[in-house]
Amino acid sequence: MEIVVAEESDGVRLTVLTDGVAPAASLVPTEELPARVAELEAASHPRWVWSDTAATYARLLRAGVRVERCFDLRLCRTILRRALDAPPPSDLWDGAEEPEDRPDAPPTLFATFTLPAEEVLAERLRQREAVAASAQRGRLATLLAAESAGALIAAEMRHDGLPWSRAAHDRLLTEALGPRPLPGARPPVLEALAEEVRTTLAAPALNPDSGPALLRALHGAGIAVQTTRKWELEHVDHPVVAPLLEYKRLARLHSANGWAWAEEWVRPGPTGAGRERFHPDYVPGGVVTGRWATRGGGALQLPKQVRGAVVADPGWRLVVADVAQLEPRVLAAMARDEAMARAARGGDLYQGLVDQGVIETRAQAKVAMLGALYGATTGPAGELAPRLLRAFPRATAVVEGAAMRGEVGGTVRTWLGRTSPLPPPEWKAVQDRQHEGGATDEDRRRARRLARDWGRFTRNFVVQGTAAEWALCWLADLRARLRVLGGDGGAGRSPHLVFFLHDEVIVHTPAALAEEVAEAVRESAAGAGRLLFGDFPVDFPLDVSLVDTYADAT
Template sequence: MPYVLLEDDPARAGGVLLRHASDDGLVDPATEAVAARDLPAAVARLEVDHPRWVWDDTARRYPPLLRAGVRVERCHDLRLCHTILRHSAYSATSDLARAPRGPWDHRRPDEPPPAEPDLLDELTLLDDPGAPVAPPPTDDAPLDVPGELTRQLAAVTGATEPGRLRLLLAAESTGGLIAQEMRHDGMPWDVAAHDAILTGLLGARPRTGGRPARLEALTEQIRTALVQPTLNPDSQPDLLRGLRLAGFDVSSTSKWEIREIDHPVRDALLEYKTLSRLLSANGWAWMDTWIHDGRFRPEYVPGGVVSGRWATNGGGALQLPAAIRGAVRADPGWRLVVADAAQLEPRVLAAMSRDAAMAAAGRQADLYQGVVDAGIVATRSDAKYAMLGAIYGATTGASAALMPQLTRAYPQAVALVEAAARAGERGEVVTTWLGRSSPAPDAAWQDELRAASGEGAAADDVRMVRRRARDWGRFTRNFVVQGTAAEWALCWMAALRRRLRDVEGRPHLVFFLHDEVMVHSPADVADQVADVVRDAAVEAGRLLFGATPVEFALNVSVVESYDRAK
């Protein structure tokens, strides 16, 4: 039973139709109509044959099943997969990719839009519960699940790299299942510990609003230092005006500019900003909103960033500060198995480029130290700056100065990211290892690039366009590495999820952060789970890159609270 399709029943509100399909997408015309209340039992009955469930949206279909105690092994999320196939260079000639926009290109009403690239650094993350969403389709007709599956399978079959795309679609769909399972199970959270952390840093929780005691004291210090008794440090315009009135030549109130101020107000302002951010992002109001029954349950958004990285729709799960990690505590008799992939992106670059010298450096647990030991640079800090400069496209400072050494030592790795950068500068699309392609610059950008390349273009216009082109090149340079690292992480989680099913006591994933996972495990099998996490990382490397010499090293900790992880 390769596929079981699940789609809305137009004859019954809340009901669904179930039908079977073969590996080549041939759909059985026979349907089974199931009422909403009977769906969990029907899914459990069919799940014994290990089908791949095909549905429009895991975020819509899976939560009711989880609440009923039913979990599925595999699925094919048509929305997630459509987005990949719609834009992948591997499937660019398919009917799906060339068709006009349709209902599968629309987001569901409660889904945030994908994050846009921040060309000055790396891809930004979306974590704004108030972000605008696109309007839902106006057509009330049910989505054509069988037709969309047929189009997607045809797109994969005709792709230039069908094997890679199949793996990406399977991993992306499994990621959708994991996201809902983690939200359902929740991350264990100790409210009393969280309150104690906040009280220790900020003072007691104010009873009637206002600032906590520590922030109030810092406010007075700032006002006194600047001789401005009514200044409001929470108001950026007020604070900026106050700093300028005090004689400081600043253009913003960012930490980077404040650090340059040689005045006693500097330390008070920096502490205020840090504690104020903690209060607003993870303070008592956040705790009241997001922690229930001892669990933190954010809404993860798989593929929420254009590179394939995840985002969250509120809650800030991908930005938990170190200050509050002591509140993440295992249940009595349980442990947290926390693992992060050491220097994941450089290792991915080594595997993608087949650069044997860089792979050799990565055989150590610390790849940066391996670069030093190979005599490429003098210090570990130099190695880190040079490697991150290659991936992110540094053009100034220590990273840029070290690039010649890195280029001589690792020519294949540097050539790969340089080629991606040049493609971006020309306005071309680049693609990750498994097949997720970058967005192309818009038509106006392309027109400006052509105009600046022609005769008679104004010098200022040429400089501006070239700067934008270089910015886009830095984006595409990072895209191929960061996107492939996201694919490795998806395969890691998928392999881990499958392997955890064989461990007694139901250890389960509760947290994922780009290159880090957390498993909540019964204490007596926690060491076994740690081994499973390591084995899953080896499997992920093999799935993507075959018999690669690159080792994907992990830092694994078995702890009672998150702050104790290495």
């Protein structure tokens, strides 16, 4: 059973959809919706259908209401428009904005993304019909369910927050940067490094935070670099390089995760928790491949320098898990390449390549595999590529085929059916121009370069996108297992997901349940592999740590 939730001027309309039965609608006063949702959830565990999880579920969470399943029409519409090349007819959805729904926002029920109730219902029916007509409806339905489950998880992690010790954070910052400076000033360690850079470059007025000014100062000192990026500076033999790179590293820490960041993103936790909370602002499907993004706070770039501030509440523990070499394993499964799956079995895939005699060293194996995934054709990766081609022809054929489709402007699909976008109009214009009379050699070179670039994008899209699908299924299965373990008592009493980074999760759990949670994490990873790839013999081994602080995870 599905229940469609849609706002109206005089309340919220709930429409029950049951196969073979005409829709039945009722109007609930806005202020009574959480109680009504809780009642229906307990009675029948329906799948809730709404326009936007971020605009609806967060409000239910504030009222203490959690649901098991949902269908996010906005996220699913985005997938279907590309996957089926037949977007539903209504354009009311196209102007939808991301809802402003910070944890400290006013406790209203709906924020910005509202549509007429009849349109929300019509959209759900259109999406049902579109999936039913698809040649790959089973896989596509799995993708839409996983994407919607991810939206629930993102909202819950944002609401619950990541346990954070402000005192530990301050100590880590002070150790790295010196005491907290006055507003607008640099911390003492940064200022000392800035002065060392100025002295070494004989540029007493230099502001090292200004890229153009720094580049001019480097040129003035006879250092011929095109940018001030780390990868280029590392190849320069000059005494300014060491203090400059250290300055850039610490300046990034200060700006991205310093004291000002904590004031904005870290707030008191639940009463009696003993820890504050960092509330990550995740955006499910925020990257075209299906990977998540963030709207702020840097949840996907939490540096090692501050992980010691992620501390479990008293009587609780953190279960930290990450999967080893996810994308190559996914590629082996997609391609049904049993030789590559054997190399990955049980642990380190890169060492497996060495043990099979494909490549001499683990370092070479990593370079070769990443080159295959990202389309490196020169340097060490390009030299090693033929060995992978001979050893794993099925796997390399998948990425090579995806690259060739991209180079001619075609689209590619992930395992479950997420479809890549077409190249932008400017790309096609450049390709067309090379075939016109009067095209110059430079026109043709540019067209070939852009074609290769788009081929690299589609090459990686199929693998990164499928890895994102595996991760969503892992999260969804784990969330269901945690609900069983904890009796869905909410974040204050039950184990719950608090952090996600592509192939890594953190669960905050009562200490007594930590071992069971660790086993649930492993079982969920295996379950995600079976759901996507059936009985194909590829495994997804995890590194799992039971710790009091994130910094202690292996």
